[in-house]
Amino acid sequence: MAEYDRGWNTPARNAWQKARKLEETTLVAWSKKDRAWSVPSTSTPGKWYLVWIDQSIPSHRPWWERLLCSCPAGEANRMACWHRARVALHWRREEERSYRPPS
Ligand SMILES: [Zn+2]
DSSP, rough: GGGSSSSOOHHHHHHHHHHHTTTOOOEEEETTTEEEEEOOSSTTOOOOEEHHHHHEEEESHHHHHHHOOSSHHHHHOHHHHHHHHHHHHHHHHHHHHHHHOOO
């Protein structure tokens, strides 16, 4: 079971559900310059938030602890905003794409 399936809390679950719902209509882009992913704001069209990894958090911790976000909710506290969830979902898709069944 992947790390982001463990220890769900309500904000994380809600954020994940929103990310799933918006998956088809939102793009996650890696910004080399910022060393962060950018995720579009749903409330302010044209605005993007940056999501990056907090290197002080061990990699086995879940995404809502490992990721930081530049959105107002993200800056105020370590809330599991949907931007973080969107990046975690992006990771999962990458993982699924690279998966090869044993032959
Ligand atoms: Zn955010």
